[in-house]
Amino acid sequence: MTSRPDTGSSKTETTPVIPHEKVERASVEAVNKAENRSLYAAQKKIHPKRASGTFRTIKWWVMIVTLGIYYFSPWIRWERAPGIPDQAILVDIANSRFYFFAIEIWPQEVYYITGLLILAAIGLFLVTSTLGRIWCGYTCPQTVWIDLFLVVERFFEGDRNARLKLDKAPLSLSKIAKRTAKHATWLLISILTGGAWVFYMNDAPTLMHQLLAFDAPLTTYFWIMILTSTTYLLGGFAREQVCIYMCPWPRIQGVMMDEDTLSVMYRHDRGEPRAPHKKGDTWQGRGDCIDCHQCIVVCPMGIDIRDGMQLECIQCSLCIDACDEVMEKVGRPKGLIAYDSLANFERRAEGKPEKIQIVRPRSLLYTMIMIIVGGAILWGLMHRDNLEVNILRDRNPLFVQLSSGDIRNGYTVKILNKTHQIRKFTLSVSGLKHYRMQVEGIQESTPDGLPIIEVNRDRIRSVKVYISVPRSELSSHSMDIIFTAKDLDGTSVSDNKTTFKGPAK
Amino acid sequence: MSTEPEYDEITKTYTTGHEWDGIKELNTPLPRWWLWVLYATIIWSIGYWILMPAWPMLSGHTKGYLGYSQRDTVNAELQAAQNDRKVFSEKLLNADLKTIENTQDLLEFAMAGGKAAFGDNCAGCHGSGAAGAKGYPNLNDDDWLWGGTLDEIHHTITVGIRGTHDDTRLSDMPAFLSDEILDKGQIRDMATYVRSLSDKTIAAPTGTAELFQENCAACHGENAKGSRDFGAPNLTDGIWLYGSDPETLITTISYSRKGVMPTWAGRLDPATIKSLAVFVHTLGGGE
Numbered sequence: 001m002t003s004r005p006d007t008g009s010s011k012t013e014t015t016p017v018i019p020h021e022k023v024e025r026a027s028v029e030a031v032n033k034a035e036n037r038s039l040y041a042a043q044k045k046i047h048p049k050r051a052s053g054t055f056r057t058i059k060w061w062v063m064i065v066t067l068g069i070y071y072f073s074p075w076i077r078w079e080r081a082p083g084i085p086d087q088a089i090l091v092d093i094a095n096s097r098f099y100f101f102a103i104e105i106w107p108q109e110v111y112y113i114t115g116l117l118i119l120a121a122i123g124l125f126l127v128t129s130t131l132g133r134i135w136c137g138y139t140c141p142q143t144v145w146i147d148l149f150l151v152v153e154r155f156f157e158g159d160r161n162a163r164l165k166l167d168k169a170p171l172s173l174s175k176i177a178k179r180t181a182k183h184a185t186w187l188l189i190s191i192l193t194g195g196a197w198v199f200y201m202n203d204a205p206t207l208m209h210q211l212l213a214f215d216a217p218l219t220t221y222f223w224i225m226i227l228t229s230t231t232y233l234l235g236g237f238a239r240e241q242v243c244i245y246m247c248p249w250p251r252i253q254g255v256m257m258d259e260d261t262l263s264v265m266y267r268h269d270r271g272e273p274r275a276p277h278k279k280g281d282t283w284q285g286r287g288d289c290i291d292c293h294q295c296i297v298v299c300p301m302g303i304d305i306r307d308g309m310q311l312e313c314i315q316c317s318l319c320i321d322a323c324d325e326v327m328e329k330v331g332r333p334k335g336l337i338a339y340d341s342l343a344n345f346e347r348r349a350e351g352k353p354e355k356i357q358i359v360r361p362r363s364l365l366y367t368m369i370m371i372i373v374g375g376a377i378l379w380g381l382m383h384r385d386n387l388e389v390n391i392l393r394d395r396n397p398l399f400v401q402l403s404s405g406d407i408r409n410g411y412t413v414k415i416l417n418k419t420h421q422i423r424k425f426t427l428s429v430s431g432l433k434h435y436r437m438q439v440e441g442i443q444e445s446t447p448d449g450l451p452i453i454e455v456n457r458d459r460i461r462s463v464k465v466y467i468s469v470p471r472s473e474l475s476s477h478s479m480d481i482i483f484t485a486k487d488l489d490g491t492s493v494s495d496n497k498t499t500f501k502g503p504a505k
Numbered sequence: 506m507s508t509e510p511e512y513d514e515i516t517k518t519y520t521t522g523h524e525w526d527g528i529k530e531l532n533t534p535l536p537r538w539w540l541w542v543l544y545a546t547i548i549w550s551i552g553y554w555i556l557m558p559a560w561p562m563l564s565g566h567t568k569g570y571l572g573y574s575q576r577d578t579v580n581a582e583l584q585a586a587q588n589d590r591k592v593f594s595e596k597l598l599n600a601d602l603k604t605i606e607n608t609q610d611l612l613e614f615a616m617a618g619g620k621a622a623f624g625d626n627c628a629g630c631h632g633s634g635a636a637g638a639k640g641y642p643n644l645n646d647d648d649w650l651w652g653g654t655l656d657e658i659h660h661t662i663t664v665g666i667r668g669t670h671d672d673t674r675l676s677d678m679p680a681f682l683s684d685e686i687l688d689k690g691q692i693r694d695m696a697t698y699v700r701s702l703s704d705k706t707i708a709a710p711t712g713t714a715e716l717f718q719e720n721c722a723a724c725h726g727e728n729a730k731g732s733r734d735f736g737a738p739n740l741t742d743g744i745w746l747y748g749s750d751p752e753t754l755i756t757t758i759s760y761s762r763k764g765v766m767p768t769w770a771g772r773l774d775p776a777t778i779k780s781l782a783v784f785v786h787t788l789g790g791g792e
């Protein structure tokens with residue numbers, strides 16, 4: 001550790017200089033002297049006051065909608081077919097299927113999930129570059145659950161001033177009662193949060209009965225326990241620490257913001273110089289900020305928006321509501337704190353009109369990527385084939401010579417029946433003449449000799465197929481052939497290229 | 506690169522004095538709970554030492570209060586897997602081979618088990634793809650010394666070839682040179698004759714057909730198509746266990762070949778042998 005620069009006070013005490021006679025000297029150090037500062041900062045308890053106004057109302061609705069989606073969507077039913085889950089949204093891990101209303105995704109189609117993740121990421125980029133930290137301020141689970149936990153806290157312990165008082169008050173029966181009620185409700189919410197999570201992976205009504213009868217799988221209780229404790233700890237205690245110290249997003253998003261990005265900002269050009277203001281005083285020669293600190297008391301992060309853009313600010317816009325209320329009371333126009341861009345500060349300074357520039361190369365590019373990826377997903381889903389065939393050629397041995405001199409190749413043919421009906425497929429090969437096909441374990445065949453393979457609904461069937469041809473039919477040591485699987489009723493056909501290997505000519 | 510700490514006006518914080526290419530580091534205090542997390546991990550590790558195997562000693566290691574062992578866990582899981590498989594293994598034991606091959610779930614179980622057992626026990630000689638090698642038959646083709654039906658394959662695996670079983674498959678071709686049945690010239694002619702059976706471009710030397718009927722037809726048959734009763738190979742097809750070039754054929758006739766496959770009864774359990782029979786039968790050449 002290198003020494004801090006000396007502020008001078010201690011030096012004057014030790015340096016033997018003859019003091020001026022009339023100057024009084026004291027042996028005292030600054031309380032926040034660099035050497036005395038702790039290496040570790042204690043978390044300062046933040047007691048945000050309840051705000052009210054446009055943005056608070058928007059945030060209530062966002063909270064109701066997002067929490068509603070999270071807690072209730074596993075309970076939506078969606079009829080599929082007998083034997084197939086009827087839960088609208090289900091991550092069926094045991095059978096490796098993902099259901100989302102009419103969409104059903106197999107593990108082979110995980111690229112849809114990749115596409116969704118790309119959409120989510122680019123969508124986040126787009127919103128961040130145009131509207132700032134909308135995600136952080138309105139929809140991030142951490143923000144929403146803190147809001148919910150604050151509602152509970154406020155219900156039992158009162159608003160900011162009452163809570164500050166309660167914190168300082170000596171231990172009493174009523175204090176214990178309030179605290180117990182608060183923590184009990186928090187824990188209940190946490191358990192419900194953890195409980196809702198597991199419903200996405202299981203049939204919700206069935207699991208609910210199992211959970212209540214205490215005979216659900218152990219992993220379910222394990223997951224509920226994990227999510228209960230994270231919800232309780234992060235929502236009740238860690239709160240803003242998560243955003244400041246744990247979350248990488250505040251650090252990443254700096255690169256997406258530019259001078260035209262809308263952010264919650266204190267218009268210092270209008271507010272400064274700030275000073276308290278009495279009724280009847282003039283507004284001439286001063287700023288509109290009356291230094292009432294209302295923006296700080298409503299802030300869930302406990303910061304001062306007037307310090308400018310900072311990592312800690314999640315841009316929840318509650319300070320806009322608080323400031324607008326004050327401006328109305330003192331008779332000044334609203335919007336001292338507002339969504340604004342850095343470019344507008346410059347425009348105002350130069351006497352130009354303000355402008356909100358949403359359409360920029362950056363936002364156009366993000367929108368374009370989203371349209372392309374979204375279009376690709378949509379196209380894929382609309383043209384999703386309910387028959388897929390995978391051909392695995394035997395590599396060991398590459399080919400077998402039979403006693404008749406014929407050459408035989410072996411293939412593993414996997415037929416994926418993605419419909420909810422049992423289907424029968426014929427298998428044929430083109431590109432070879434006079435071939436013989438033998439499918440292990442299949443006896444049924446069409447009148448013209450094609451094997452008929454039955455595949456159960458929503459299942460994969462893997463069959464071993466042997467193709468043999470007379471050596472004279474081989475024109476090269478590796479011939480391109482095509483396996484064709486065809487639904488018996490002719491509705492779907494799948495052509496699959498592979499090769500037929502033989503000895504070098 | 507270290508310089509004197511500077512005061513940063515914007516954050517009201519000193520820098521650490523570290524600087525990299527003009528980037529300076531603010532001396533921001535760590536959140537205190539971070540320290541608690543560190544202490545918590547230390548306490549956790551002490552608890553871990555007490556409960557779990559942790560410290561290496563001169564011989565062995567500390568076992569821990571819970572006595573946890575990954576080896577025990579693996580054994581328990583293997584046992585559990587074996588118990589799970591038991592249902593199928595028993596079905597496999599009771600079902601006859603044809604039924605196994607015609608029942609989809611039994612077939613898949615037998616194939617999976619057979620493939621694993623083949624890799625462990627058979628691949629050493631027959632190769633991992635069962636394509637064989639010189640002296641070790643290719644099991645993918647349709648040429649069988651002792652028969653290619655499910656039952657015949659099952660029997661061959663059970664008793665072995667020249668193995669230790671009482672009923673083991675046994676064929677005993679004479680060593681025509683060392684047993685002094687034929688002389689070198691006759692053997693060379695006979696090799697040419699045998700090659701001419703499958704390769705029409707080779708002319709059989711005069712008198713060799715009679716020589717073949719006298720010495721070989723008893724086992725290989727008058728038409729040289731072999732006999733599965735004696736394990737005598739078909740000499741008219743294109744498949745050769747040891748090779749069809751003159752040198753190899755002369756060696757085979759002169760000194761005979763006595764390849765060995767172990768008796769697997771007693772080494773492998775009956776269910777595994779059944780799985781192996783099904784696996785080999787479905788390699789493509791099964792009859």
